[in-house]
Amino acid sequence: MSQAGLISGLEDLRNALEVTDAALDTLAPAQVGSRSFAYPCYESWVGRGADRQTYVPIIAGMFVAGRAGMAMSNDPRLVDLAYTRSFEMHGQKAAEVIDLIERGMRRGHWVVLTFHGIGGDFIETEGEEFEGIVAYLAQEKDRIWAGTFYDVASYIRERQRDQVAK
Template identity: 30%
Template sequence: MVREIDAMNRLLFAVDGKNGRTYAYPCAETTVGGQDYVDTLRRYGVVKYARVGGDTDAVITDVSHLDPLRVPAFGLEDSVGAEVLIDFVKSVEQCGGMGVIMFHGVGGDYITTPSGVHQALLDYLARNRKTIWVATFREAMDFVMKNR
């Protein structure tokens, strides 16, 4: 896994010249062949931040103990409803925390989030842009790591 991730990092670097990639563990699995590879990623420095799975309880409130290679994220199920996504965002708002949502496919692909559901979430976020910061996973984690 580490060799494959490193190879993809090199390919992406050739395209955009950027280092310090983020990563989402495939199917939220941190093991291959029964071996956990998170510490190997940590030792090799191949990945800066990584998302693991989770559900609507994946609200991050204690960043002082957050492992940057095991960041909980709300992994969506097929055809999740807009109310579920918006309720997750509201729970993050209520506790002043951070929430990561992992989309697989919007409007198609595997584990599909319908386009209308995604749009409803975007509309909610736009209506609340003064109180909700929407960022990439890397931007959010850079902020967390700098300010914890």
């Protein structure tokens, strides 16, 4: 590691992820081998300038999927699960989010929503708006699968493997 414990390269990052994963294995043994990754602040690079490198391949090897940003939906047949796109939820009204979900549904896409805080936390979504989104998803549960990022990514990963095997 570089000065002040900052991650400066791919090996530093891999080591930090392995140490963290081992600690999580101890704390949550039921989740061994069943984790996804969230890119911090949607960044998928380490280093600077000519030394800048992506760590997406490391995430691909260690996790079922990695959640990034980009404000786009994902075609389940084509999505790169190591760098899955998501929409940051920050102050949107329930109606806006519902419209976003519906547009994704019409395209046959997976819409990933990233919430940081609900009702007064950092990068928040108002509690009332969040409740409106949840109520909509509950009402549409026979039509829209609202699962965890890990569960949906695992399902898509299996379908993608089936397609490759054919």
